[in-house]
Amino acid sequence: MKVEELLSPKVKSIPPSGIRKFFDIVTEMKDAISLGVGEPDFVTPWHIREAGIYSLEKGQTYYTSNWGLIELRKEISNYLNRRFDLSYSYTNEIIVTVGGSEAIDLAMRAVISPGDEVLIPEPSFVCYKPCAILAGGVPVPIVTKAENQFKLTAEALKEKITPKTKLLVLPYPNNPTGAIMDKNDLQAIADVIKDTNILVLSDEIYAELTYEVKHVSFASLPGMKERTILVNGFSKAYAMTGWRLGYAAAHPAIIGAMFKVHQYGIMCSPTTSQYAAIEALKQGDEDIEYMAREYNYRRRIIVDGFRKMGLDCFEPLGAFYVFPSIQKTGLTSEEFCEKLLYEEKVAVVPGTAFGESGQGFVRCSYAYSIENINEALKRIEKFVKKYI
Amino acid sequence: MEEILRILEENNKITPEQIAIMLNRDVDEVKAAIRKMEEEHIILRYKTLINWEKTEREFVTALIEVKVTPQRGEGFDKVAERIYKYPQVKSVYLMSGGFDLTVIIEGKTMKEVALFVAEKLAPMESVLSTSTHFVLKKYKDEGVIFEEKEKDERQVITL
Numbered sequence: 319m320k321v322e323e324l325l326s327p328k329v330k331s332i333p334p335s336g337i338r339k340f341f342d343i344v345t346e347m348k349d350a351i352s353l354g355v356g357e358p359d360f361v362t363p364w365h366i367r368e369a370g371i372y373s374l375e376k377g378q379t380y381y382t383s384n385w386g387l388i389e390l391r392k393e394i395s396n397y398l399n400r401r402f403d404l405s406y407s408y409t410n411e412i413i414v415t416v417g418g419s420e421a422i423d424l425a426m427r428a429v430i431s432p433g434d435e436v437l438i439p440e441p442s443f444v445c446y447k448p449c450a451i452l453a454g455g456v457p458v459p460i461v462t463k464a465e466n467q468f469k470l471t472a473e474a475l476k477e478k479i480t481p482k483t484k485l486l487v488l489p490y491p492n493n494p495t496g497a498i499m500d501k502n503d504l505q506a507i508a509d510v511i512k513d514t515n516i517l518v519l520s521d522e523i524y525a526e527l528t529y530e531v532k533h534v535s536f537a538s539l540p541g542m543k544e545r546t547i548l549v550n551g552f553s554k555a556y557a558m559t560g561w562r563l564g565y566a567a568a569h570p571a572i573i574g575a576m577f578k579v580h581q582y583g584i585m586c587s588p589t590t591s592q593y594a595a596i597e598a599l600k601q602g603d604e605d606i607e608y609m610a611r612e613y614n615y616r617r618r619i620i621v622d623g624f625r626k627m628g629l630d631c632f633e634p635l636g637a638f639y640v641f642p643s644i645q646k647t648g649l650t651s652e653e654f655c656e657k658l659l660y661e662e663k664v665a666v667v668p669g670t671a672f673g674e675s676g677q678g679f680v681r682c683s684y685a686y687s688i689e690n691i692n693e694a695l696k697r698i699e700k701f702v703k704k705y706i
Numbered sequence: 707m708e709e710i711l712r713i714l715e716e717n718n719k720i721t722p723e724q725i726a727i728m729l730n731r732d733v734d735e736v737k738a739a740i741r742k743m744e745e746e747h748i749i750l751r752y753k754t755l756i757n758w759e760k761t762e763r764e765f766v767t768a769l770i771e772v773k774v775t776p777q778r779g780e781g782f783d784k785v786a787e788r789i790y791k792y793p794q795v796k797s798v799y800l801m802s803g804g805f806d807l808t809v810i811i812e813g814k815t816m817k818e819v820a821l822f823v824a825e826k827l828a829p830m831e832s833v834l835s836t837s838t839h840f841v842l843k844k845y846k847d848e849g850v851i852f853e854e855k856e857k858d859e860r861q862v863i864t865l
Contacts, residue, residue: 355863356863357860357863615713618728619728622727688720688724
């Protein structure tokens with residue numbers, strides 16, 4: 319029996335992610351430092367961790383409702399209203415998921431029919447394309463460009479819309495570019511799709527991490543709530559990555575469909591995490607502000623550092639990534655990352671891990687201490703000087 | 707101003723140049739602001755937080771609750787001054803509640819601290835009573851946890 323041949327061709331067709339490659343090396347290499355990790359360096363605030371501990375002490379170790387705890391859904395509803403001016407009913411418009419990632423998967427599986435086209439602005443987070451394929455859809459990348467601050471433009475969107483277009487992914491604030499879409503940018507997108515049946519998957523997991531400007535949710539635009547599947551979670555805003563907790567908010571029919579997939583595939587999200595998340599939403603606004611301020615300091619340091627060494631670096635206003643252009647070095651993204659790792663022992667991620675259009679760029683995370691960032695910048699500068 | 711202070715309070719090794727970048731301000735403006743705050747004694751001193759317990763140095767710290775009679779016209783300030791002028795006194799706070807002054811003192815031995823209380827502090831005219839508590843272990847000081855591990859525990863993951 320040749321087991322490999324028994325695997326699903328669809329799964330086999332999905333290439334492995336390009337992000338991991340370098341990091342296995344980093345962990346082995348002495349003195350190597352990394353700007354590679356895409357998760358907060360903060361530990362979850364203690365009062366939130368403690369809420370998780372209390373729930374365990376009280377013996378709250380059972381499944382919750384498939385939807386998630388009702389108190390948590392109420393708090394999510396309040397939170398979305400308080401911070402983004404959105405109005406979602408906790409009874410049938412919100413579902414608690416295992417991270418934002420599960421919500422993305424559920425959304426795709428709930429709405430995509432075989433052959434449906436899924437528009438994905440690139441460079442972007444690595445999961446949209448495989449999730450679309452696994453759901454039977456056809457991913458259609460839309461290239462975003464540095465000269466447009468990596469925003470999705472109405473023109474680029476129009477070009478890719480066909481009668482088969484079912485879903486548009488809006489991944490802003492964006493991983494890996496740090497791009498955001500302000501209200502006008504979003505309105506331009508809304509104007510393009512308002513007379514179509516295209517649904518929007520708005521992945522707003524970095525909504526709390528915008529700098530200089532406040533995040534605007536696509537769902538808050540007039541007429542857009544009905545067609546928008548809003549995805550958010552606790553990982554980035556509250557530094558709760560390991561708790562695996564997110565949620566989706568959408569029209570009751572869509573949430574109902576996602577619910578079906580969720581209840582059979584997952585049953586419910588981790589109970590301890592849900593109790594901790596209630597505390598986060600009730601008492602965590604100050605934590606969000608503290609962490610966002612710290613990220614902003616680092617963001618300015620790292621952007622300044624790349625510009626001073628002569629690389630073009632557009633100013634990212636969201637998430638915790640910078641996406642400098644390394645074209646001046648004459649190296650491809652992969653060459654740059656590999657040489658940088660072996661010559662100066664700094665790990666960054668090639669832009670191509672996030673789509674072909676990431677060629678010529680690298681992703682650097684600034685979810686690191688200022689000391690770490692300064693040291694990394696020093697080494698990268700030394701490296702870059704050899705090539706430009 | 708407040709943001710500069712917050713950054714320096716956390717880490718005074720950060721240079722004015724770096725602060726200027728972090729706050730998106732002009733370097734000269736930041737330097738001038740720091741100088742002004744130094745002159746106005748808003749910034750008093752740049753100190754280093756040390757975990758002495760990891761060194762060979764022998765010393766004890768005590769927290770002393772002091773009840774005093776405030777002096778006419780001077781309030782508590784005069785008596786506080788007489789106490790804080792001793793170099794072995796590290797901190798003096800005026801308190802609300804059951805006693806008046808918290809005095810934190812450091813000495814080489816418990817005996818040295820006890821003698822200070824018996825010979826200097828307690829006999830002061832306006833001191834009514836003292837209650838000395840020795841510190842056995844410091845877990846956290848100035849917002850810093852002493853035994854915190856600094857290792858990056860984030861693992862390799864696809865995202």
